[in-house]
Amino acid sequence: MKQEVSVFWFRRDLRLDDNAGLYHALRSGNSVLPIFIFDENILSKLEGKADKRVDFIHRTLEQLKAQLQNLGSDLLVFHGTPLEVYKKLLSEYSLKAVFTNHDYEPYACERDKRIEELLNENGASFQTFKDQCIFEKDEVLKDDGKPYTVYTPYSKKWKEKVNAFYLSSYPTEKYFGNLLKLETANFQSLEEIGFEKTDVEIPSSEVELDIIKNYHDTRDIPSIHGTSRLSVQLRFGTISIRKLSRMAQETNGKFLNELIWRDFYMMILWHFPHVVGGAFKPQYDQIAWERNEKHFEAWCKGETGYPIVDAGMRELNETGWMHNRVRMVVASFLTKHLLLDWRWGEAYFAKKLLDFELSSNNGGWQWAAGSGCDAAPYFRVFNPDLQTQKFDPQLKYIKKWVPDFQELTYPRPIVDHKFARERALDRYKSALK
DNA sequence: TGAAATGTTGGGGCG
DNA sequence: ACGCCCCAACATTTC
Numbered sequence: 001m002k003q004e005v006s007v008f009w010f011r012r013d014l015r016l017d018d019n020a021g022l023y024h025a026l027r028s029g030n031s032v033l034p035i036f037i038f039d040e041n042i043l044s045k046l047e048g049k050a051d052k053r054v055d056f057i058h059r060t061l062e063q064l065k066a067q068l069q070n071l072g073s074d075l076l077v078f079h080g081t082p083l084e085v086y087k088k089l090l091s092e093y094s095l096k097a098v099f100t101n102h103d104y105e106p107y108a109c110e111r112d113k114r115i116e117e118l119l120n121e122n123g124a125s126f127q128t129f130k131d132q133c134i135f136e137k138d139e140v141l142k143d144d145g146k147p148y149t150v151y152t153p154y155s156k157k158w159k160e161k162v163n164a165f166y167l168s169s170y171p172t173e174k175y176f177g178n179l180l181k182l183e184t185a186n187f188q189s190l191e192e193i194g195f196e197k198t199d200v201e202i203p204s205s206e207v208e209l210d211i212i213k214n215y216h217d218t219r220d221i222p223s224i225h226g227t228s229r230l231s232v233q234l235r236f237g238t239i240s241i242r243k244l245s246r247m248a249q250e251t252n253g254k255f256l257n258e259l260i261w262r263d264f265y266m267m268i269l270w271h272f273p274h275v276v277g278g279a280f281k282p283q284y285d286q287i288a289w290e291r292n293e294k295h296f297e298a299w300c301k302g303e304t305g306y307p308i309v310d311a312g313m314r315e316l317n318e319t320g321w322m323h324n325r326v327r328m329v330v331a332s333f334l335t336k337h338l339l340l341d342w343r344w345g346e347a348y349f350a351k352k353l354l355d356f357e358l359s360s361n362n363g364g365w366q367w368a369a370g371s372g373c374d375a376a377p378y379f380r381v382f383n384p385d386l387q388t389q390k391f392d393p394q395l396k397y398i399k400k401w402v403p404d405f406q407e408l409t410y411p412r413p414i415v416d417h418k419f420a421r422e423r424a425l426d427r428y429k430s431a432l433k
Numbered sequence: 434t435g436a437a438a439t440g441t442t443g444g445g446g447c448g
Numbered sequence: 449a450c451g452c453c454c455c456a457a458c459a460t461t462t463c
Contacts, residue, residue: 381435381436383436383437421437
């Protein structure tokens with residue numbers, strides 16, 4: 001007689017506390033089997049074996065597994081395609097239901113549709129919950145029922161609507177007794193799933209309240225630790241967005257705005273899926289981009305001759321993270337100075353950023369390129385030297401990431417600022433007329 | 434969540 | 449005292 005179970009499928013919510021889907025699974029009436037799948041459909045597209053994100057996930061799963069073992073259960077970690085894994089689970093257990101949290105990205109939607117079909121054909125339900133944002137696709141709409149495309153009115157409506165109900169925690173800990181009792185299950189090493197260890201750091205999930213408090217004064221200075229650096233935890237769900245939003249609301253509305261941007265871009269991606277691969281404003285797809293691969297390579301490596309740009313790219317390459325102010329500078333530089341397609345930059349960030357999230361990354365790049373909803377106007381061209389004067393006047397950030405930096409011997413810029421600025425204005429103008 | 438070009442104003446040097 | 453020029457400082461417009 002096979003055991004009747006509910007599965008809880010961890011994906012971008014690698015935590016036990018305040019987890020919506022897990023909470024509902026634990027209250028479903030069946031014992032809960034916690035699982036994670038290293039999705040071969042995703043892993044097979046990654047370049048190289050030393051991938052910080054895969055390592056990050058693996059190490060986080062190790063911790064999650066230990067926590068579940070302390071509770072008398074365990075985490076089953078699979079490697080394969082989700083469809084194969086569920087076929088296997090259906091053959092081994094009497095699977096009544098699979099619980100998981102919403103994932104809004106195009107691949108994830110398609111994947112979940114298939115899984116739901118498979119489960120339904122086998123008498124099991126597929127139940128999904130909102131967990132990774134405060135308001136999802138259709139919860140904050142204009143009065144005419146259409147989605148917002150401008151941030152400020154969206155954020156206003158968001159703030160009107162938010163209340164304790166939307167920010168309260170799911171008390172999963174009350175129901176941990178409903179986890180399936182398990183013997184220690186095998187846990188494949190990174191090498192066994194085809195990857196290698198990296199130097200990735202697992203940051204603390206503790207929220208630094210002082211940072212949030214002083215956020216507005218310090219967030220633009222890349223040489224100091226003035227941003228929360230929680231994007232990675234939000235990406236993998238090692239921190240709850242409800243908990244963080246609650247703290248932001250109590251501490252600093254300016255910081256809360258950053259979290260609202262996150263909901264905003266997720267909502268945009270849902271309603272306007274053409275932003276993946278195309279400009280939100282179609283006329284921006286008429287821009288005749290340069291195709292200078294040497295320039296692109298120089299940008300990637302941090303060898304543009306503009307110290308602030310080079311510092312940012314080197315920080316990204318070394319750590320998988322870049323300060324937000326500098327992300328704007330390097331993105332403006334790629335799209336305006338080098339006049340290279342924003343999708344090139346988007347793809348490079350997608351490859352390198354530990355906190356990579358399709359919706360925010362796409363939104364940010366289209367903002368910089370001017371092609372997005374509520375984007376920077378095309379004629380807003382960052383001057384790298386002025387950005388340095390304003391935000392890194394002591395050159396502390398630059399010297400940290402470009403140790404060989406000396407003003408007199410630094411390589412010459414690969415493009416002249418004045419020339420590049422005028423070229424960008426001309427090129428954009430003729431595409432948009 | 435820009436920057437550059439252009440316009441205006443006003444103080445000071447000077448004839 | 450006055451006009452003229454220079455130019456910094458600030459404001460406005462333009463891209």
